Amino acid sequence: MSRSAAAALLYRAGVMPVVTVRDADSAVRIARALVQGGLGAIEVTLRSDAALDAIAAIRREVPGMSVGAGTVLDADQLQAAQDAGAQFVVTPGTPPVLAEALMAAAVPVVPGAASVSEILALTARGFDAVKLFPAESLGGAAMVRALRGPLPAVGLCPTGGIVETQLPDYLAQPNVLCVGGSWLVRDEWLAAGDFDAVRDAARRAADALAGARGRR
Ligand code: 3PG
Numbered sequence: 001m002s003r004s005a006a007a008a009l010l011y012r013a014g015v016m017p018v019v020t021v022r023d024a025d026s027a028v029r030i031a032r033a034l035v036q037g038g039l040g041a042i043e044v045t046l047r048s049d050a051a052l053d054a055i056a057a058i059r060r061e062v063p064g065m066s067v068g069a070g071t072v073l074d075a076d077q078l079q080a081a082q083d084a085g086a087q088f089v090v091t092p093g094t095p096p097v098l099a100e101a102l103m104a105a106a107v108p109v110v111p112g113a114a115s116v117s118e119i120l121a122l123t124a125r126g127f128d129a130v131k132l133f134p135a136e137s138l139g140g141a142a143m144v145r146a147l148r149g150p151l152p153a154v155g156l157c158p159t160g161g162i163v164e165t166q167l168p169d170y171l172a173q174p175n176v177l178c179v180g181g182s183w184l185v186r187d188e189w190l191a192a193g194d195f196d197a198v199r200d201a202a203r204r205a206a207d208a209l210a211g212a213r214g215r216r
Pocket of ligand 1: 045133180
């Protein structure tokens with residue numbers, strides 16, 4: 001089976017910062033800091049009013065950053081995200097009606113799932129890359145390991161409750177394409193305007209990724 005565009009995108013990213021932005025200006029500064037740190041993708045959740053403007057601004061102003069929309073819950077949000085310029089779309093979970101809409105998307109999509117049955121419902125529709133959410137609550141790296149037995153061809157992007165120290169353990173799993181989370185862009189850093197902290201967190205994650213890929 002050839003790898004889907006979504007799987008290729010996730011693998012290339014390796015680490016996916018998940019960010020809920022306050023405004024487009026700070027979103028651009030976050031994206032620049034992440035690129036400076038060595039990361040090339042960002043998931044902007046649609047959980048704030050500024051999200052669509054932020055996606056458009058990052059797309060326009062931050063070359064080298066692939067910007068996606070996260071927390072996409074329905075077909076209307078999928079359309080709005082694409083209209084804003086989102087280069088990929090991520091969902092936290094994927095009921096059948098949303099899976100139908102995702103199959104018609106014009107950009108790579110990463111549907112969310114939380115169980116073997118949910119993953120199987122997605123692979124039956126042709127998806128080969130899945131956001132495992134909420135990863136830590138579901139069982140963390142141990143669950144990722146367990147999924148590889150029955151589902152060796154499914155690439156995962158575990159996300160949800162992951163902290164920096166856990167990154168190497170996730171990245172070491174052969175069925176992990178990418179690891180997502182908000183630990184790279186903490187609210188207190190943004191409140192303090194400390195974008196250097198974002199850059200440094202991105203750099204540590206990029207180093208962990210390079211180390212993990214080198215060992216595989
Ligand atoms: C998401 O929407 O993917 C999560 O909010 C990110 O998870 P985290 O904040 O627990 O890292």
